[in-house]
Amino acid sequence: MQDVIEGRVWTLGADVDTDGIISGKYLTVIDPEELKKHVFEIALPEFASQAQAGDVLVAGVNFGCGSSREHAPAAMKAIGVGAVVADSFARIFFRNAINLGLPVIEVPGVRAIFEKGDVARIEMGQGRVTNERTGASVRFPPLPPHLLRILEAGGLVEHVRRELAGRAPSAGAKT
Amino acid sequence: MTGSPGHGMTLAEKVLARASGEERVVPGQIVDGRVDLAMMHEQGAQTVAPFHQMGAERVWDPDRVVIAIDHWVPAPTEGAAVLHRILRKFAAETGLPHFYDVGNHGICHQILAENGWVVPGDLAVGTDSHTNTLGAMGAVAAGIGPTEMAAVLALGSLWLKVPSTVQVRVRGSFGPGVTAKDLVLRVLGEIRTTGATYKSVEFTGPTIASLSMPERLTICNMTTEMGAKCGMVAPDDKTYEYLRGTAKHAMHPLWADADAVYERVVDVNVDEMPPMVACPYSPDNVRPLPEVAREHVKVDQVFLGSCTNARIEDLREGAALMKGHKVAPGVRFIVSPASTRIYEQCLKEGIIETFTEAGAVFTNSSCSACFGGNMGLLAPDEVCASSSNRNFPGRMGAKQARIYLMSPAATVAAAIAGEVTDHRPML
């Protein structure tokens, strides 16, 4: 994962629930190509057809609340969401997103400085989100190194694989 | 962040500081916590694939992993049978000896409690959302997803965000027929289903000190319905007594500092508190039982079971009330003990007979009717009085069915009367 993430902004309100991200009727779908067709079908219907890889979502408080489905961040990752920046996240969504390698950054006050179509610049190490159109910015405590390493690896599975491989070759990766 | 240097830590913060080897932690901080106990039930079948994808071959410590199948026992469908087989195979291949299989089974949280798998000061994680139950031991016990569980099995640790803490201070004495279940329903009515999201709920005060361990398990169980990461009761002599002879590893009891920083304090006085009921369709839709009883809500089914309230104390209390009565005509009364050990105790004490003579069905131990995927499902528009913990639409079968949550004694009274009723005059 890069230290600086830049992307075109889509905005969302508060309390976007996982049903709004991927409806319950798609829970048996495991193919990411299929999942991404239905992402945000309820919360942001035009997203799936217009999104570009690297787009950034800016949301209000409690993003990802509701049912704890891992499908929600999986679908967002599949369509190529670059990052989600929100005033706050629901607990399980936050965990699932990090564990799948989707950058999620909690930045209280961030929703207020963006409009749809703006360009966001996120400096992970610095802990700053800037609206490149207006110049407005908000700071956040950078993600702890541990979570950054998981994101860098692209998710928990790969992260643990690397860690095991580094520890003891015999106990680590299968040949 | 609330805490700042110079302030004390809450119980959850103390446990997570220990688990992560930090001197102090503050809410919001992310730590890498060493796990003392990992528990999987059927959902653990989804842990097996990522475990292998990680390239892991060995489980970090087989003596700290428990597998307890409970949702579908014995397997009622082919799908459930496959999940069970995946787990058995995984346990055999990776050498996991602590598998509570059919015949030695029970609801996973009860298995952990009655076999001393979680002790004071532990960090315990499980693939079930009601892992919170074990916070009754003075531990941080939380539910995690199956992929995360794979990382725990491989590494023995996982990343955790330190929760802030809601302190629930309880004083007063329960009146006759009023129980810990009524207390937790009352607290839920106040905190609501989102009021403790990501937080630790720490119960304290003289009333909590007077609660037995089974009662503490009941109140910690329903912190899940408050959105909490964990629910906790500080360890005391009752905790040590309960775990005497069964504790599977060394205890390292911890307590909140006197100057701990709480995000919120909720005060409850249980003097004069009536029994409580959570009405459809949310566990926080809580009203006094006598008020609901006046509406003569007819029931089709009654369930005395689940990880909230199916311990031997609950079933004894229910049987005492059942004795000499019959289940009302047209009502199905399902009683399901929380573990095989409790089943055996019921057999010895004549509790099974009391229930079956009255016209109830006394089942094998499992999650049973609690979650609408195994047995005892409800048809559309049916009504159920239940000692379990959730009453969302569709929880026990049909979406339109209505579930009322209450104490074990109140469920028995509903079975006798055929409607939601105040059990206290029957005592």
Ligand code: SF4
């Ligand atoms: S008894 Fe009910 S709430 Fe408890 S673990 Fe089983 S299904 Fe979940």
